[in-house]
Amino acid sequence: VIIRGLEKAKENNGKIARVLRFDEQRGRYDVQLETEAATVLAVRPQSLTQQTSVEVVGLENKPELNGNTGDIYNYDESAGRYLVLLQNPPTAVSLQRGSCLLRPGTPVVLTGLGKQQFNGQMAQIVSVDRPAARYVVRCQSGSEIKVKFENVLC
Template identity: 35%
Template sequence: GMQELKRPFNALDDGTRVQLQGLQKKPEMNGNMGIIEGYDHKTGRYVVKDIENQASYKLKMANLQQIVPGAKITGMTSSQEFNGTKGTVIGYMGSKGRYWFRLPRHIKKKPAAVRPANVILPASTVVRLIGLTKAPQLNGKWARIKEFDQSSGRYVVQISAQKSAKLKLENVVASSN
């Protein structure tokens, strides 16, 4: 049969949960939850199953907000009691530079607005690079977290098929906006 093309290193994995956003032609679908079911190499679009209507669509990364479970709060000075708590990134406010972060309900009922600098994303999360001054050519590019290096407080991030770099928490976001 046909040889399966290898998905790019920085593409979302099948099974990733996403929320649909910024759809102009089908605005009624914005806010719906979906699941990645495939990747179209020709167009660079994802096959996404809309959980609300069970239909599948080919969508651009810009129209998907990853839902990232297993993220951890770190380095908070004001709300120190949250440090070390695991939760889920459910959105990102690009204008404010804050994640919407859902903590366990017994800790906080409403999602908290948390800076990327205070969130450790799990390994293999696909992220966009931002605010890099020494390598500005990488800003806006998609990459993938390999691990969080405890000793340096930085991520080891795969930035190309061959190369990795150590980056600060605030220089990666799990969001396209």
């Protein structure tokens, strides 16, 4: 994972870490910094970006990129975009969340939903409804809901 958005320990933003465990009582992940094995931080899910594979979908300005796969290597919170390294050809691109199709099983944080009670909740992608551009996610509470691709943050 990549650490981002920390206010108190800003020097750790942008660093790569490994998830050790999730502490349900505190609602935080314990992560170990890659370069400093002795350093373990307790971080909110919203302050982590997973380095995971995605498929590019729904691009209108560069339709030739649709169907390409790549790996998320960071998230630009101010722009609301993932930074993705595409595989063929090897190219770094900045993509909106709705243009990055995540795989079932990916843990996510819900954001930007009309039903406020779900925003900020952790969930897991159960399935993908491509024609509707929606994920079916299982929330922390156990309920399953459909959300737009852009309403999850990995």
